[in-house]
Amino acid sequence: MSPVLFFNQLHRRDARFNAIITDLISSHKEKTYNRLRFEEQMTALLTYHLQQHDQIAEIVNNLPPVRKSTRVELYKRLSRSMDVLRSGFCGEISLDQLAAEACLSKYHFLRLFRGAYGLSPYQYIQHLRIEKAISLLRDSKVSINDLADRAGIRQQPVLQPPLLSEDRPLPHPVPPAVKIAILVIRCGPRSSELWVLIQLSMVSAKEWFDSGIRLPYDAARKRIANAPDALSVFNKFLSRPGHNPGTTISFLPGFPTGSYDWSKIDALIEKENSQNRLYIEYIGQGESDKPEHYSYSTFERADLVEALWKYHQIDTTFVVTFDYSSLVAMELLRRQQEKIEKA
Missing domain, CATH: 3.40.50.1820 (Alpha/Beta hydrolase fold, catalytic domain)
Structure with missing residues (x-):
């Protein structure tokens, strides 16, 4: 069995990773130690990381250059720009800023980013914003406007209904489904901010x-x-x-x-x-x-x-x-x- 050399990069915490870590923490807090359970949990964590590694390897292999070393170097540059996107998606990020982080021209960067991740940087950042909004929906005390602002979703005044544009309070409690529908209205039918909602079903x-x-x-x-x-x-x-x-x-x-x-x-x-x-x-x-x-x-x-x-x-x-x-x-x-x- 050959060793696996993991890429040195930051990873997002997704739902599956959180579930594994939560299970590990829960087991640690218990008074009794179960070795079998612990080994199963560590196996699940390692399997998760190996799957992440395989996905990265697939992205690297699909990059245009012929030489593997060049493809790896380009991926490292793209991953640095991805770190900027993931850490600052609630604010304003320019294409020039991302391209500079990757040490590429913005046109070359845009083409490589789309080819590697299947989305443009703008589409990906809206994906992150909607995910953030979805996580905030679990807090019934967060208003529609605060929720959108905290997730970095910009208001579309042309499509804004009177109820929202005047910032009137909605009936309480507002079901999350109603909040989701209002977010859809705020984003507008042509906005790529709806990308993640559409992909969900x-x-x-x-x-x-x-x-x-x-x-x-x-x-x-x-x-x-x-x-x-x-x-x-x-x-x-x-x-x-x-x-x-x-x-x-x-x-x-x-x-x-x-x-x-x-x-x-x-x-x-x-x-x-x-x-x-x-x-x-x-x-x-x-x-x-x-x-x-x-x-x-x-x-x-x-x-x-x-x-x-x-x-x-x-x-x-x-x-x-x-x-x-x-x-x-x-x-x-x-x-x-x-x-x-x-x-």
């Missing part, structure tokens, strides 16, 4: 729609019920054990692609959220029926949303929406206000 359309249900919708009576001319509407209700339907977050679609747009962040929401989730799809979208002669409007969409809430016995809900469903949300708020005034 690459669910196919078939998998998404197979996991939901189709219900008969009587549009004339505005209710979920069988009828001769009932339309099939797709929705996906994910309930948490021990939670009643009242503690639900309703996700309204913003584009004609329907509820599938939410699949890109559903895995993250599943991990961080403790509320039930209802993904709604209108008539004419996704897997719902698409009748040719039908009165499509904001009002009929609001009728469908209310019918689904009644069917799932949802009395109170957070509503997360974007784009043209914002009109549906406004119509639902108007109806709610009318009910309050009549009462």
Whole structure:
């Protein structure tokens, strides 16, 4: 067996490494020492480092130069710039600064960095910022604006909703899933800050729609019920054990692609959220029926949303929406206000 020469560089602490170290510390605090358990833990730690080493070796081998020594030298330079990115991602870092750290021209550096890591420096730094934001989501006391600032996420004023631009307080407690959705709005649909969110859940359309249900919708009576001319509407209700339907977050679609747009962040929401989730799809979208002669409007969409809430016995809900469903949300708020005034 030949010896392994590890690269001399800093490594990020990821979830797997943290789990191994936490297990080691926990064992150390116990009064009894178990040699078998300790050896298994050390084997897991060594296996982890060997896998990291193999990944680095693969990056080195994929670098353009023919000579191995040149490839190794280039990797060492790139790793120094990566250390700068990882230690200062919450602040401002320029391409010139990174290239100088690697002792390369910025054009040569940019090409090598993208080839080695599969992302540009800007995309990678936004990846780190979103990861930081996700870790901060576990602290319910952190406000949306503080969370974004501490993670280095810059505000996009053009896409900023009034609720956020005026820095008004949100209802407390704000579910992490709602915070995630607001971060998505702040980043903007074309921002690479969404990279990590999109990567978290690459669910196919078939998998998404197979996991939901189709219900008969009587549009004339505005209710979920069988009828001769009932339309099939797709929705996906994910309930948490021990939670009643009242503690639900309703996700309204913003584009004609329907509820599938939410699949890109559903895995993250599943991990961080403790509320039930209802993904709604209108008539004419996704897997719902698409009748040719039908009165499509904001009002009929609001009728469908209310019918689904009644069917799932949802009395109170957070509503997360974007784009043209914002009109549906406004119509639902108007109806709610009318009910309050009549009462």
